[in-house]
Amino acid sequence: MSGKQQGRKPRADVQRNRAALLAAAQRHFLRDGVGASLEAVAKEAGVGPGTLYRHFPTREALLAAVLQTRSEELVARRADIAQLGDASERLRQWLRAMEEYFSAFSGLPEPLMAAARAQDPDNPLTLPCDDLITTTDEYLRAAQLAGHARPSVKGYDLFLAAISTAWISGTGATDEESLGRLRALIESGYREQDDEE
Amino acid sequence: MSGKQQGRKPRADVQRNRAALLAAAQRHFLRDGVGASLEAVAKEAGVGPGTLYRHFPTREALLAAVLQTRSEELVARRADIAQLGDASERLRQWLRAMEEYFSAFSGLPEPLMAAARAQDPDNPLTLPCDDLITTTDEYLRAAQLAGHARPSVKGYDLFLAAISTAWISGTGATDEESLGRLRALIESGYREQDDEE
């Protein structure tokens, strides 16, 4: 019942190509955003387009694979955040961490929202998204229990707030100061009124 | 010094083609979002691609021309809003009106932010954007004077909040209820704490 056991060892060139593709893709996504030319990625990795599409059938699949590393970083940061004593501060830090994750590549919020929308099990970005929302809800509930956040707010709301802030940040249209004010506005939006600090 | 006086009357077919292009473009932007195929627009308008690009050198130019109608609607709404007595309510209404304007076509926030970024005088979307930000600032200042809004907030912040809400709305990933909660979160973010209503 274990599904597929790897009957044969994976071929050497397969792993090599996959690694080369991921490295090239990361470079291109960083430089050109999530809309980078996949043809160019394949060329830089030294493989044909066919190979790229066999490894990663869609742009989203490639994106999800490249994002894997970042996801692990995020999990690591969760451990750091758990150390902090204040539930309010933990929530704030988590939201910042999530926003940075969304800002990994320019244009990333777009496909992420599309994945969150459809609940499409085929979309490889759906799972990471759901995970993020669930985690946000956990941090939020802790803050609510401590009386630091309005009860009417939902985890999904803060997910939306974080991803839209990342979207604005990714357009490159806004200086860091305005972004800071926007974050402050959101924070005072979910904080309980009689909250102390 | 009046620049160019129209030495010759505009040709009949020019006006006809322009109108046909605008109508076709509006339909396609509505259905397919701002990324709609310009080839298809030209075909539906019954003209060649060359004609389209002569009238509107860039996608943004076409977009700005189509948006002209909506901008006038927005100006009209400003008159309605001015009737309301409460500065706080006026600000709220204005933010909603602006958000609806941003939601005219799916994907519209993207080029709008790009225009707001560059202050590029060549980009035909820059002017409308600046106007919106200025107006937001006026409404906000009135609310601040009345003690209904935090003094630390700037008009540009609320512009960002509105456009990012419209962006989320345009992804189609989110139900109206979550959007309402997000708006409420933003509102309680800029409202003065000791504000009544």
Add this chain to the structure above:
DNA sequence: CCTTGTGCGGAGACAGCCTCCGCTTTTTTG
């Protein structure tokens, strides 16, 4: 009706997405 010149439109160059299939490379088998 003719002249003028403005505007038309489609052919075509270019870029990116994605697929299909003959061939090479790797692995397995005798």
Add this chain to the structure above:
DNA sequence: CAAAAAAGCGGAGGCTGTCTCCGCACAAGG
């Protein structure tokens, strides 16, 4: 270790979309 079998490779090519250039047609004015 050679030969068969399997697995993966890669590029040619179809498709869609953007944008330009230029010979030609047609509207405006005499």
